[in-house]
Structure formats: C-alpha cells, structure tokens
Amino acid sequence: MSSLCPIPELSTPFLSKTEPSSSSKLYRKLLLPRRVPSFCYNPSRPLKLTNALYTENVSLPKPPPRTASEQERDSISLLNERIRRDYSKRDALSIRPVMDSDEAGRYIQLVKEQQQRGLQKLKGDRAKDGKGGEKGFSYKVDPYNLRSGDYVVHKKVGIGRFVGIKFDVPKGSNEPIEYVFIEYADGMAKLPVKQAARMLYRYNLPNETKRPRTLSKLNDTTVWERRKTKGKVAIQKMVVDLMELYLHRLKQRRPPYPKAPAMAEFVAQFPYKPTPDQKQAFIDVEKDLTERETPMDRLICGDVGFGKTEVALRAIFCVVSAGKQAMVLAPTIVLAKQHFDVISERFSPYPDIRLGLLSRFQTRSEKEEYLDMIKNGHLDIIVGTHSLLGSRVVYNNLGLLVVDEEQRFGVKQKEKIASFKTSVDVLTLSATPIPRTLYLALTGFRDASLISTPPPERVPIRTHLSAYSKEKVISAIKYELDRDGQVFYVLPRIKGLEEVMEFLEQSFPDTEIAIAHGKQYSKQLEDTMEKFAQGEIRILICTNIVESGLDIQNANTIIIQDVQQFGLAQLYQLRGRVGRADKEAHAYLFYPDKSLLSDQALERLAALEECCELGQGFQLAERDMGIRGFGTIFGEQQTGDVGNVGIDLFFEMLFESLSKVDEHRVVPVPYQDVQIDVNINTHLPSDYINYLENPMEIIGEAEEAAKRDMWSLMQFAENLRRQYGKEPYSMEILLKKLYVRRMAADLGISRIYASGKMVVMNTNMSKQVYKLITESMASDIHRNALIYEGDQIKAELLLELPREQLINWIFQCLSELYASLPALIKY
Ligand SMILES: Nc1ncnc2c1ncn2[C@@H]1O[C@H](COP(=O)(O)OP(=O)(O)OP(=O)(O)O)[C@@H](O)[C@H]1O
Structure with missing residues (x-):
C-alpha cells in the first residue's frame, strides 16, 4: 500500500485516504521515466506554456491507456472539452471579458435604452399603420391561408401537418363549428379555428417546403419541450454574443476625427438630392467619426442601387482628409473595379488624394510597386478584394475599412475583418434589406443605418x-x-x-x-x-x-x-x-x-x-429577408436552430430574447469570496507526490489557475494530465473542489454548504436566469432536485452523502448549470 503523506491543503487539512482499487492501474505510469525538468506550469504565461506543451507533446511520457469505464466517469475531461468548445467559439468572435460589472451595467443600460427607443418607434409605426395590426412580422397564421400539407407549429404540442378545415359538432352542443385538423406523429388533432389563429405558427417561409425531421407527438410533448428549450438557449447565446461583442467594442478608444473643412465642398459635388434615409446615414456616419471616441462599426443597409456608396465616399473623404488611409474591400474583382471607377470619378476634383486598385490581374512588379506605395503612405484610398487582407499588405496609417457585402467573404476573411474592428473604423455596406421590425428590435445591439427608400427618379420595374x-x-x-x-x-x-x-x-x-x-x-x-x-x-x-x-x-x-x-x-x-x-x-x-x-x-x-x-416587393419578401438580414446583423450565426422550432416561433423567441437582454445577466462573485463549506481532507498517495516532484508548488498553481478563470483551470488540469497522466482519486476530488469554486464564482454563487440531505447555494442569480439555466439542464436528476428560493438555490438529496460523493454531486450539478453560461451576459 502506498504510504501517505500530508500536504498543506487549499483551505482545509488533508485527511488520510486509501486510493480506490480501480485507480491502482494509474500508478503504473509512475514507473515511467520522469520528465525533467518537472512540471513547469507558469501562471504568468499560461497560454504560451500550453502551446509549448502541445508542440512538445511527443517527448512526454505517455500515460497508460485508460479503460472505457475510467474514460466514462471522467467528468473533468467532459467539462474541459465543453469549455474548450465554448471558448474557441468566443475566441473566434474576439470576445474577451474586458470590463467590470458596474461598467458593464452602464453599457447594458445604454443598449437597453436605445433598444427601447427602437421598439417605441415600432409601436408608433403600428399606430400609423392605422389597423393596429402588426406590420412586418406577424407570427401567427391565418388558418384559412393554410394549404393541405403545410407544416404548422403549435406552441404547446409541436410540429404537425395541416390537413384541412371542417365543420364538426363540439361536445355538449349541437351547433357545428369550424375546426382546424392537424396531423401529428401519433394521431390527428382538431382545434377550433379561433383558437388555431392564436396558437398556430408557420414552420416554413411562404414558398419554402422544408420538411421537419419528425412530426411531434400529441401524447408526449417532452421531445417538443426539449427542442423548444434548446432553441431558446441557442437564440439566447446568439444575442449574448452580439451583446458582448458590442460591449467589447465600446471599450476601444481612438480620438474623434476633426470635421473636415473641405467636406461641405465635397458634399456639394454630389449631383443628386439625397433621400431622407441617405441624409440620416450621412449624419450617423459623421457622428461616429467626428464625435465618438470608439471606432465606428456601422452597417449601411439598403437595397441595391438605393445609394449606399455615397455614404461610404463621405466617410472616406473625412478620414483621408485627416491624413489617414482608407481601404475598400469588395467580394469580387468586378465589384472592386466598379468601386474603383466610382471613387475615381467622385474624387477627381482632388488630385492630391491618391487612389489604387490592387488586383490579381496585375503583374508581380506592378503589385510590388503598389504594396510599397501602401506601406509608404503614397496611396490614400486602396480598393481591392480579399487580397487586401493578406499579411503582405502593410498599411502606413489605416483609418477606415469599407467592406462591401461582408457576408460574401469566407470565414477566415471575416475573422480578419473582425480583427480590424478593434483598431480602425469599419463601415459595412449590405444590399440585404433588413426588415424594419428586425432592425428596430436590434437597435442598440449593432449600429446600423437603413436606406429603405429608393432615389426619387427611380422608375418601378x-x-x-x-x-x-x-x-x-x-x-x-x-x-x-x-x-x-x-x-x-x-x-x-x-x-x-x-x-x-x-x-x-x-x-x-x-x-x-x-x-x-x-x-x-x-x-x-x-x-x-x-x-x-x-x-x-x-x-x-x-x-x-x-x-x-x-x-x-x-x-x-x-x-x-x-x-x-x-x-x-x-x-x-x-x-x-x-x-x-x-x-x-x-x-x-x-x-x-x-x-x-x-x-x-x-x-x-x-x-x-x-x-x-418599389419597396412593395420588399414588403412581400420581408419575412424571407428577415432571415438574411438577421444573418447580416449577427454575422451569420447558424440559423440551423430555425429548423428545430420553425421560422415564426424562432423569430418570436428571438424578439423576446432581444427585449430581455438585461434580464439574462449573471454577475460573477470574486473567486476569493466563494465559500465551499464541504470539508474534504484528502491525502495524496506518496508515489504520486514523489512523481509530481514539487507538489506544493503544483497545488499552489492549481489554486492560482482557478482564481484566474475557468480557461486557466482547464489548461492546468489538461497540462497536469498530459504530463503526469490521470491523477489519483484524491487529486481528482481536490481538482473538483477547485472547479466547483470556480464555477460557483462564475455563476454568482457565493457560498455552498450542506445541512443534512440539503445542499444550499447562496446566490445573486435572478429568478429568470435560474429558470433559463435549469430549463436547459441536460439531466432531470439534477434539475428535479433543485428549488429556487429568494437568494438561495437548494437541493434535497435522497440521502446524506459522504463528503467526497457530495463534492462529486455538486461538481456534476454545477457543470450542468455552467453549460448555460454562454447564454448569459457575464459581467
Ligand atoms: N439621392 C439620389 N438620387 C438619385 N440618384 C442617386 C442618389 N443616390 C445615389 N444615386 C445614384 O444611384 C445609383 C446607385 O447608387 P449606389 O451605387 O450608391 O447604390 P448602392 O446602394 O451602393 O448599390 P449596390 O448595392 O449595388 O452597391 C448610382 O448611380 C448613384 O449615383
């Protein structure tokens, strides 16, 4: 039997503990040659070190292969994998926690107010509509407009197929009334027409015939409930990503541009009378550039030919007049050429402003010459395709990036464009019209100017x-x-x-x-x-x-x-x-x-x-456009979730989620303030301690990593395993306790303690957040055990658990709660 050696604990002294026999195999690895130098996790450079470890992987001693059951029960790995997935997605979006909660609170309030104004406008529009009805999106269906075979969604039951409308006599009456008949997987349902108009949504867009994977069951709505919850959480995640990106951007700083004295002259050279929407867009962009201290990230959204280019030209003029460079990025060389021609023409009265088109049809030496000119600041406006994003293009003093039709660029290019947004002003032009309803609901989440009216002399097609x-x-x-x-x-x-x-x-x-x-x-x-x-x-x-x-x-x-x-x-x-x-x-x-x-x-x-x-066709296709417009604003998050719940319910959930953004907020608790009152006194086996070489340091680093954030803790645990193999049970429990404390901190839980069969977690979490989190929990076992009471989440267990098992239970339960964290604003 291994000798036992006490180690200073994290917060409580170690208890002697015999290793369970199942993990004895793990000690075989201790016989493997030891790696020198010992575990070299450096808390001040955690990321770098991880990369180094990755690349050095080959030289590490391989842990013995783990049995299926070991792998199965390894909940730390499962949690780590999930964290890695979530983080890499956030990383791609360049989201990093950048602010404290008070600051975040102020920004969220700002976004909320802007959005309220948007929604207010929307209400005004409806009043103007005169019918009091909804303009733009209306979620419910008119049963008389349905065709036999159309898929419909009943909010409570799920997806079914519309069969027809027939008269039938309701129970207890002899007056026949009209019923809507809907086929489900396990039978036919009938709904009085009036009720159907309230309860039914369409699954597809008007001219789409997408088939849902399955029809729902009338007699078992659990699958449908799950899908709905999954959809809700996915939508919530999208909204939160958007919100966090926005908050992140608001943190960036650059001095406002001076108001260019020559602007009035430039404006006067525009040969047309701008439309009211164009005027508003000019004002919006000018304010962004000359009044704000945060770099602009504005979307100019308007149908093709409605005059977006002039908005970009004025922004370019403002930036170039201040001595900075502007880059115009188009998805194809044909479009780049088109922009080049228009810009050349419009800037022809200003010979000092030098313009270049970088194209792959140029010879190598021509290209080199251009690249040099860009680098030396001899070009003020550079037009081209994605080649402008390459690492060979070095800008002298880039101030503005104009992106035409961003959705047509590839993933890598979009990432590059996103990386520009933190340092330069970005103006994106999109010809995908965004329905006004969607636009207004999104006001406050992304800066956008809508050009929804055509220039006056346009003749209808x-x-x-x-x-x-x-x-x-x-x-x-x-x-x-x-x-x-x-x-x-x-x-x-x-x-x-x-x-x-x-x-x-x-x-x-x-x-x-x-x-x-x-x-x-x-x-x-x-x-x-x-x-x-x-x-x-x-x-x-x-x-x-x-x-x-x-x-x-x-x-x-x-x-x-x-x-x-x-x-x-x-x-x-x-x-x-x-x-x-x-x-x-x-x-x-x-x-x-x-x-x-x-x-x-x-x-x-x-x-x-x-x-x-003009514009009427747009109204007709508005709903259809909604999805594309949504993609434009959200940067094309997968709208695959639409398939789960159908188009109308998707949008209803989206609007609901948008309007409740401030309710879905978790304010983390500082790690040091989290109290886990479950005393675990463990001893690590001496073999393991010897193998670790410097166990006290390692334990200290574990604690440091947990204090920093979840990503560091995950990296620590992965590194530990990579270097020393799967830890023995006592170390696993020790790690789990750290994970529990970290997760609790992130979830806004300040104390966890057990009292008999009760586990109590003190929290600042709101009821809405608790509801969203628990609804999306994967396992009923934990969900059913939890109750929310004021500022506490309580769980009554079937029996009083020994302390290590209790830590395991809490670890599992928090891991599930933690899975919903990406759907919440975490400041
Ligand atoms: N207010 C206006 N009155 C009349 N014509 C205008 C007005 N604004 C722009 N135009 C002209 O309308 C045409 C189309 O405008 P522009 O190219 O800016 O459209 P766009 O919205 O950028 O379209 P695309 O999506 O194709 O780039 C141009 O010839 C432009 O000069």
Missing part, C-alpha cells in the same frame, strides 16, 4: 408573369437591344444554359452573348462579368450568381425562366438587378406551363407581379 413562349422572349430581348440596353437571362440550373445559348444565338446572330455560372473558373467568370459590365456582352445567360452585387445601369431587362423554382427573396433580388438608373426596366417571369404549377405557387408569383412598386 415592370414585371410580366406568363407561361414560357419563345416569341415573348425574342420580343423582350429585341426591345431591350433596340434601345441599346443589355439583358440578363437567368435559369435555375447550369443544365439548360447551353440550350438557351443555342436558341439565342440563332435568334440574335450578330449579338455578343455569353454564359456565366458558379462552376466556371473564376478568371473566366470574372472576364465574362467584366465584359458584360463594359457593355461588350449584350446578353448574359446565367444562373442566380448574379443575384447580388453587379450594378450595370445599362442592363434593364431580366428574363427568368422556370420562375417557380426560385424562392421569393431570390426573385426579388434578381429582379433588383435591373432598373438601377432612370430607364424603365422589365422583368419577365416565365413558368413552363400553368398546369404544372400548384394554385399556391401561381398565387405567390402573381403577388410578385402585382408588387411592382
């Missing part, structure tokens, strides 16, 4: 919906070519493009026609697009790759074949390709044959035809 006919295609194209315009011809698939090409080449033999689709080599595609932009190609036969981006004022006819295969939002975006100047534009929507379309599809298309007024 004339939309023509009909069955496909070659004659109609020819006459539409002929009309456009005769007025020297250009034509987009869009098909839903690559297959079929060639066939259209043949037909058009025969009909218009002297016209330059080309094909563009996403599977082409990028060089070929960009060449084609460039030629189309230059007017060399007159007809572009393409897939929906033209859906966003291109601004070709001379292309004013778009033909969309097999229109039934496109989503409403897609059609809306596609149609927006044309009508970007003051010429009347035409959109021809062709379906193959009426008999092949469902009534429903036809009705929806007809709605698109009727909504030809």
